[in-house]
Amino acid sequence: MLATATVEKNAYDVALENFDLAANALELDDNVRAMIKYPERILSVSVPVRMDSGKTVRFEGYRVQHSTLRGPAKGGIRFHPNVTVDEVKALATWMTWKCAVVNIPFGGGKGGVTCNPKALSLGELERLSRRYASSILPLIGPEKDIPAPDVYTTPQIMAWIMDTYSMNKGYPVHGVVTGKPISLGGSLGRNEATGRGVFYTTECSCAHLGIPLKGARVVVQGFGNAGSIAANLFHSAGGKVLAVSDTRGCIFNARGLDIPAVIAFKERTGTVLGFPGAETIKPEELLALECEILVPAALENAVTGENAHTIHARIVAEAANGPVTPEADIVLVKNGVFLIPDILCNAGGVTVSYFEWVQDENHLFWDENDVNGRLEKVMKRAFGDVLKIHLDRKANMRLAANMLGIGRVAETSRVRGLYP
Ligand code: NAD
Numbered sequence: 001m002l003a004t005a006t007v008e009k010n011a012y013d014v015a016l017e018n019f020d021l022a023a024n025a026l027e028l029d030d031n032v033r034a035m036i037k038y039p040e041r042i043l044s045v046s047v048p049v050r051m052d053s054g055k056t057v058r059f060e061g062y063r064v065q066h067s068t069l070r071g072p073a074k075g076g077i078r079f080h081p082n083v084t085v086d087e088v089k090a091l092a093t094w095m096t097w098k099c100a101v102v103n104i105p106f107g108g109g110k111g112g113v114t115c116n117p118k119a120l121s122l123g124e125l126e127r128l129s130r131r132y133a134s135s136i137l138p139l140i141g142p143e144k145d146i147p148a149p150d151v152y153t154t155p156q157i158m159a160w161i162m163d164t165y166s167m168n169k170g171y172p173v174h175g176v177v178t179g180k181p182i183s184l185g186g187s188l189g190r191n192e193a194t195g196r197g198v199f200y201t202t203e204c205s206c207a208h209l210g211i212p213l214k215g216a217r218v219v220v221q222g223f224g225n226a227g228s229i230a231a232n233l234f235h236s237a238g239g240k241v242l243a244v245s246d247t248r249g250c251i252f253n254a255r256g257l258d259i260p261a262v263i264a265f266k267e268r269t270g271t272v273l274g275f276p277g278a279e280t281i282k283p284e285e286l287l288a289l290e291c292e293i294l295v296p297a298a299l300e301n302a303v304t305g306e307n308a309h310t311i312h313a314r315i316v317a318e319a320a321n322g323p324v325t326p327e328a329d330i331v332l333v334k335n336g337v338f339l340i341p342d343i344l345c346n347a348g349g350v351t352v353s354y355f356e357w358v359q360d361e362n363h364l365f366w367d368e369n370d371v372n373g374r375l376e377k378v379m380k381r382a383f384g385d386v387l388k389i390h391l392d393r394k395a396n397m398r399l400a401a402n403m404l405g406i407g408r409v410a411e412t413s414r415v416r417g418l419y420p
Helices: 011-026 030-036 085-101 122-135 155-169 190-209 225-236 259-269 283-287 326-334 348-362 368-392 397-415
Strands: 041-050 056-067 073-080 108-114 145-149 217-221 240-246 249-252 279-281 290-296 312-317 338-340
Touching: 011 030, 011 085, 011 397, 030 397, 041 085, 041 122, 056 073, 056 085, 056 122, 056 145, 073 085, 073 155, 073 348, 085 108, 085 348, 085 368, 085 397, 108 122, 108 145, 122 155, 145 155, 145 348, 190 225, 190 290, 190 312, 190 338, 190 348, 190 368, 217 225, 217 283, 225 240, 225 259, 225 290, 240 259, 240 283, 249 283, 326 338, 338 397, 348 368, 368 397
Parallel strands: 073 108, 073 145, 217 240, 217 290, 290 312, 312 338
Antiparallel strands: 041 056, 056 108, 240 249, 249 279
16 A cells, blocks of 8 residues: 545645555664654744735744754745645655655755735735744754745745844844745755756656657646746657646647747746647646656645546656555556656755755855756666665555655664664
8 A cells, every 4th residue: 555645634644654654664663663753843833914904814834843863854835725734744754755865964844834825915925924934933044944945935935034034143044944046045956956856857767667758748737836847858858748737727739838938928927828829628638648757746636546547647757745645556556657756756856955055054156057967966866776676675666765765764863873
């Protein structure tokens, strides 16, 4: 059995279940499990914000540090109406294993505010971000816990958080968040890093399976940061991106979409829907398209037990966190679909966040080729490490990635002497 988020099972239950599967395969003893399985700290905050109307509205927010065993906690902040403490705990847990899979010296954390940022004015969004930053101030810091963007949070929001933290300290602290604007100590290549990591791990998968990337048919669900950049890289490598989507709808062209033109169209109009030269299809039709590479790059629970049998892709590359449910995992494995699990596939973002933090701490900045070259090396090495476990232990790819990440955290715990 495999586990990811489902409607009946919340994301955190799934994270615990996935942990047990990997811990059993690794034969970890109970002392180690007790040390590494659960979040170290969970902070729940009340975030009152003065709205433009003059009324004060209270939002709920969280910051969870799952692990600081291998280094400071690291993980994004999500602003979304569906944020719950259990979702944040699950995402923080996955961050711990993800940082270990790419072997960077960070633990796992995550934050979130239950809100609809699309309904807020810029001023309201700034006040919300700053108030939330003040509330989690005791937990964060460059040596303790370093937030970054996640769904519906941006480099501008990171800049407000950095500024709020720095005002409290009395001096500028660039390394407190990553994913910042370049003018504020951000890293070249950070914005594209998640999509690049998706591309590199898919390139490795194609090589492993003997699928030529040139001419490969690609379908991307979710055309935000991760999805649009991955789509553009597949397009540049000679892939044929048949369809892409966002919350407003899905577009399709059997001859392949001109992705740079779709990006420009979305920048102008706010959606991919209505792109000239493409037909509109339904979300379920997009997922069922026959293709070599399907990239779910939106949110959790995109591929479920109900629609998994409709997937006709050779490779599913999880750009999003938790897009494939446990029931769907079983169906995909049975149908011979090669899965690149989220904690490997989308780890490019946190890898370049680590590079950004290193540059901030050293006050010395790298050029973009340097960043991309180092990222490629890290992602391809991590892919090779996971593939080796997949082949040697006959573990499916999700279990193999969890075994790698959890095994590394367990080993750190052992050498720190935190269990006998
Ligand atoms: P984003 O806000 O930039 O983009 C999300 C996109 O998904 C938007 O285009 C939105 O319209 C679309 N979308 C939402 N629901 C959809 C649906 N039901 N059908 C089709 N499209 C839908 O967010 P992002 O940063 O690209 O994050 C996307 C996923 O990638 C999330 O799961 C996130 O946790 C994960 N991720 C992002 C990063 C990063 O660095 N940005 C790193 C690791 C993981």
